[in-house]
Amino acid sequence: MVSNLRADVYTEDGLELGQAVNTDYFRPGNPESDFLANLTWRVSFAALALLEQKRSGRPPVLVLHCFADVSHLQPPPQNRYVTFAPVPPTPERSQLRVSYPREKWVELLRELKVAENILLEMPMPAARPAPWDTVWNAMLDARKSFDQGGETGWKGCAISIRLALEAWRGIEAEDRGPQDKQQRTKAQRLDNLRHELIQMAHLAAHTPAGEWTRDDAQALLAMFSGLLLMRKP
Structure with missing residues (x-):
């Protein structure tokens, strides 16, 4: 059984953009089974605004670091699931690159009403010398x-x-x-x-x-x- 599917979401240069999760349980028929799982991306408006700044008009690319918990059903008499600590994933097996077409991305932002807001980042030093x-x-x-x-x-x-x-x-x-x-x-x-x-x-x-x-x-x-x-x- 596979559960607690999650993915830490980043930009290509490593800016963290929240986490995508799925709280369902999946019971494959055998170790080689495939199954479809949708992840819900939890991201703040500020993070989206930073992504837009970095995207600078280009199609967005998200890098997902994926994780999950794997459980096995013990044979009788236990008849219970035992969850094993997942093996540390390797980048080539756990990282996904998701690229969105620019038009679809802009349409999504408009549906979320994010594109109707303007967030400008103005980095200022904490203090300045006299005067x-x-x-x-x-x-x-x-x-x-x-x-x-x-x-x-x-x-x-x-x-x-x-x-x-x-x-x-x-x-x-x-x-x-x-x-x-x-x-x-x-x-x-x-x-x-x-x-x-x-x-x-x-x-x-x-x-x-x-x-x-x-x-x-x-x-x-x-x-x-x-x-x-x-x-x-």
């Missing part, structure tokens, strides 16, 4: 307020972003470039975005908390993080 430490501390305060949630937390997130942007301005003022927009450089266009973002965040200090929502705070935090990521202080 950027002031900007970083304000950014951390903004994240704490966002995690706190509620009207006060979301307004506090916007206010902390304003403080962070003001500290950034103290380090380097925005260069908004010439009046002719066509002549502005990429850096000057980013500085224009920074200028407009501080104007939006400035409003938080002069309006009631009830006017600020989670979407507002999340959008401001994402834009601010993105600008910092491009600046790479």
Whole structure:
């Protein structure tokens, strides 16, 4: 009898993507029997988003490390199943590569409503040396307020972003470039975005908390993080 079928799921470069399982029992007729078993893949939305990032438009390939428990029925008088510890599997016998057609994969993500969400990973260092430490501390305060949630937390997130942007301005003022927009450089266009973002965040200090929502705070935090990521202080 075969039971506890499971497979650890990975990307080709070793990123773990949860586990696929089947809790049924299978009783083959003889040691050479074949049987069909479906595995349910338990994966988080965050892991799927990372897979999408690594996939980068290519057909996805999953690597499955497969395991199972094998039991044998003892002859009379015992008449009971005894489970033996499985022999450590070898890669050539226990690993499977599963490739999905791109169109089928995208259709699956849409059915799961995963494709309707956008998860952006913005890796940030935990701290920065002076004078950027002031900007970083304000950014951390903004994240704490966002995690706190509620009207006060979301307004506090916007206010902390304003403080962070003001500290950034103290380090380097925005260069908004010439009046002719066509002549502005990429850096000057980013500085224009920074200028407009501080104007939006400035409003938080002069309006009631009830006017600020989670979407507002999340959008401001994402834009601010993105600008910092491009600046790479």
